Amino acid sequence: MAEFLLEPKADTPFTRALTVAVTGGTGFIGRAVIRRLLQERVHVRALVRKPSPSTCFEAPGLSWIRGELNCEESLRRLVDGASAVIHCAGSVRGACEADFIPANVSGVEKIVKVAGESVDCSRFLHLSSLAARSPELSDYASSKRRGEEVLRSAARDLSWTILRPPAVYGPGDREMLPLLQWIRRGMIFVPGGGAARFSLIFIADLTDAVLTWLTSGAGGGGCFELHDGKTGGYCWEDVREIASDLYRRPIRRIDIPRRALEAAAHLNSAAARVAGYRPMLTPGKVRELCHADWVCDNASFSCVTQWRPKYELREGLLRTLG
Numbered sequence: 001m002a003e004f005l006l007e008p009k010a011d012t013p014f015t016r017a018l019t020v021a022v023t024g025g026t027g028f029i030g031r032a033v034i035r036r037l038l039q040e041r042v043h044v045r046a047l048v049r050k051p052s053p054s055t056c057f058e059a060p061g062l063s064w065i066r067g068e069l070n071c072e073e074s075l076r077r078l079v080d081g082a083s084a085v086i087h088c089a090g091s092v093r094g095a096c097e098a099d100f101i102p103a104n105v106s107g108v109e110k111i112v113k114v115a116g117e118s119v120d121c122s123r124f125l126h127l128s129s130l131a132a133r134s135p136e137l138s139d140y141a142s143s144k145r146r147g148e149e150v151l152r153s154a155a156r157d158l159s160w161t162i163l164r165p166p167a168v169y170g171p172g173d174r175e176m177l178p179l180l181q182w183i184r185r186g187m188i189f190v191p192g193g194g195a196a197r198f199s200l201i202f203i204a205d206l207t208d209a210v211l212t213w214l215t216s217g218a219g220g221g222g223c224f225e226l227h228d229g230k231t232g233g234y235c236w237e238d239v240r241e242i243a244s245d246l247y248r249r250p251i252r253r254i255d256i257p258r259r260a261l262e263a264a265a266h267l268n269s270a271a272a273r274v275a276g277y278r279p280m281l282t283p284g285k286v287r288e289l290c291h292a293d294w295v296c297d298n299a300s301f302s303c304v305t306q307w308r309p310k311y312e313l314r315e316g317l318l319r320t321l322g
């Protein structure tokens, strides 16, 4: 699987005038955001909980700051000298509310407070999720909504922007990768009857959106949905057809009944409690997976920033799996 966007653009002036603090830089999205910023010669300060050679890559213009969302002292060191914060850290796995609140709610409150108190920092980008639109579905979704509310009420003089991406995929992702690899092998697993419609976004389009937010200076006080340019989103049959055409082979559709998913989710949650890991497949995740409408709209963000997505699913799949 190819990494991408590694080399700084040769014709970009090497200016360190702009310094940005990034959280979640050891995760899928934060890591891609950092690489995109470095490519544009933006100086990056990135938060890391457990530094290691495998998580903290080295690059000119990049400093790793050891810390935690719930440790204000480390957040002050992170934000020191940065004119903007790009907040990508969050919990995406968990069995109960308590697994999501520290990162997705209290963590947002802490970093917004620290950014608001900083004399250097004037802008804050919060990576929320389309799930925040339907907080009733799961503990994850409600924590993402509460994180947005905390930002709005704690931001004081900060110019804040919320991005709500739908499912994000691309090189470096671990959550959707197995599903995509099965599609490449000729099988598509369709949850809960397959009536859902959903938007998607390829990681490079998302990182471009973040960069556009940074450089355009636009979007203050806005909450924006983002997608890959496919108005009206996809249904599972669209995905099957696109993959079948791309890989020039039949893709077999395998429907997973909602009840089977729910049973697996209950078992997984029980196993997680015993073994002490944070599960991805939970009853709440099943409600998210079977939700009929995850279609979103790009228009507002494109209007205020001029950002345009470049990679619909066919191109994104090609760049993710080859």
Ligand SMILES: NC(=O)c1ccc[n+]([C@@H]2O[C@H](COP(=O)([O-])OP(=O)(O)OC[C@H]3O[C@@H](n4cnc5c(N)ncnc54)[C@H](OP(=O)(O)O)[C@@H]3O)[C@@H](O)[C@H]2O)c1
Binding pocket: 023, 024, 025, 026, 027, 028, 029, 030, 047, 048, 049, 050, 067, 068, 069, 070, 088, 089, 090, 091, 092, 102, 103, 107, 127, 128, 129, 130, 144, 164, 165, 166, 167, 168, 169
């Ligand atoms: N992936 C998607 O499809 C998608 C879609 C919509 C929205 N989002 C949102 O995008 C954000 C990033 O998602 P992702 O897919 O990149 O997740 P990820 O790969 O699991 O990365 C999560 C990042 O957050 C960090 N983090 C978690 N809790 C933290 C804490 N208490 N203090 C400091 N850092 C902490 C993790 O650090 P460690 O490495 O130390 O664990 C990691 O760097 C999340 O807020 C998620 O809700 C994701």
